[in-house]
Amino acid sequence: MPTGPMLRLRFFVCQQCETVFADPERPPPCSCGTDVPMREITGDVQTEPYFTELRDVDT
């Protein structure tokens, strides 16, 4: 199996259109076609209350 506990998603946001991508390494080119590099927001996402609520619902 290629997947396992080592695989951990990182989150990136396109600074042009604000689309968020999740990828373990680097995101695909954004479909909006911008040359602006994506900004990693992994840390922001994990402290985001919205995502914390989702985890609480899950348990």
Ligand SMILES: [Zn+2]
């Ligand atoms: Zn974009």
